[in-house]
Amino acid sequence: HGRHIPSRCGTLLIVTAHYSARDIVVQTAPHDPAMAATCALGATATVARFIQPRVSTQRRLVTKMGGGCRPSRASKTAATVTMAAAPMKVAVTGAGGRTGSLVVKLLSEREGYSPRGLVRSAKSAEKIKGLTDADAVVIGNISDPAALKQLCEGCDALVILTSAVPKPRILSMVKAIVTKVLPWMENKRPEFYFPDDGLPSDVDWLWQKAQIDAAAAAGVKKVVLVSSMGGTQIDNFLNTMGSANILLWKRKAEMYLVGCGVDYTIIHPGGLLNKDGGKRELLVGVNDELLAGTSRSVPRADVAEMVLRCLDMPGATNLSFDLASREEGEGAGPTTDFATLLGTLQGRTYDYSPVAGSPVPLP
Numbered sequence: 001h002g003r004h005i006p007s008r009c010g011t012l013l014i015v016t017a018h019y020s021a022r023d024i025v026v027q028t029a030p031h032d033p034a035m036a037a038t039c040a041l042g043a044t045a046t047v048a049r050f051i052q053p054r055v056s057t058q059r060r061l062v063t064k065m066g067g068g069c070r071p072s073r074a075s076k077t078a079a080t081v082t083m084a085a086a087p088m089k090v091a092v093t094g095a096g097g098r099t100g101s102l103v104v105k106l107l108s109e110r111e112g113y114s115p116r117g118l119v120r121s122a123k124s125a126e127k128i129k130g131l132t133d134a135d136a137v138v139i140g141n142i143s144d145p146a147a148l149k150q151l152c153e154g155c156d157a158l159v160i161l162t163s164a165v166p167k168p169r170i171l172s173m174v175k176a177i178v179t180k181v182l183p184w185m186e187n188k189r190p191e192f193y194f195p196d197d198g199l200p201s202d203v204d205w206l207w208q209k210a211q212i213d214a215a216a217a218a219g220v221k222k223v224v225l226v227s228s229m230g231g232t233q234i235d236n237f238l239n240t241m242g243s244a245n246i247l248l249w250k251r252k253a254e255m256y257l258v259g260c261g262v263d264y265t266i267i268h269p270g271g272l273l274n275k276d277g278g279k280r281e282l283l284v285g286v287n288d289e290l291l292a293g294t295s296r297s298v299p300r301a302d303v304a305e306m307v308l309r310c311l312d313m314p315g316a317t318n319l320s321f322d323l324a325s326r327e328e329g330e331g332a333g334p335t336t337d338f339a340t341l342l343g344t345l346q347g348r349t350y351d352y353s354p355v356a357g358s359p360v361p362l363p
Helices: 037-041 098-109 122-129 145-152 170-181 200-217 237-243 246-258 300-310 338-343
Strands: 002-007 010-019 023-028 057-065 079-084 088-093 113-119 137-139 157-160 222-226 263-269 271-273 282-285 297-299 319-325
Touching (some): 237 246, 297 300
Parallel strands (some): 088 157, 271 297
Antiparallel strands (some): 002 010, 023 079, 282 319
């Protein structure tokens, strides 16, 4: 629907158009019988304001019909002007990691997305530059506000894929191996620690909070946070590593994201597998209920695919859920319909009530 405003260089048509997915199709009809349909087909179209891609909504577009029009017998026929929407610009932290690089690769390969990755080193930058444009890589640290501002500026979405990483104590590893080989000895578990510059209280809480704040300040509309299962369990083994309570610090960051006012999706994958994606049936749940079953792991590639789908899938908005997979060849076969998969949650999402007895102060 629109109205025409004559001008010296042609006709200015103000159109209210409904669009979705990657293309915007504006249906225009001549404003009088003398206007030729061929005029519209040869027009140049300019969009008067930024168009957020891949979101079904209504926007006002200004389409300018170029000069040189002449009457035609086909003037009563409607004309179609098709304009490609700008790609969704997606910032990715942890882009140099194993899961992060998979996400950047998918975003680069799929139409409608433009990734920008944050990496910590020039070596990681070279790795990412092989997947996307060289200009789409920021070298910096998530503890650096300037790097986060540069990353998020002008982006539509942020994917958070950062995590503290424990390191094994070598002597404890030796003891664990020996006790497995010698049956008369009591089994020992390896011991882990976190380096001082990589504590979960910093990486998984303060610096994730900094990422969320940078995204909000830059006007980012959607944040997808990849966390971990186990945040409801104080005694989970991952919390005992280095006595650092990594899952509880992650949960604190999740709670902050939920309350910050930006649309979000929080994914809690199980144990990450370096296996091919798209070959297994995926499972979803909430509140760590999948940990009670036998399927508690998932390929990194399937996590990356889920991240991409959640960027603009309506059913993933303001949703927090767990993700695991069956063994290859089991169940109903590879999952292809991600909207239906999330629909099996039937509206359920994570309960972020404080965990009783948590040694980490939660909101």
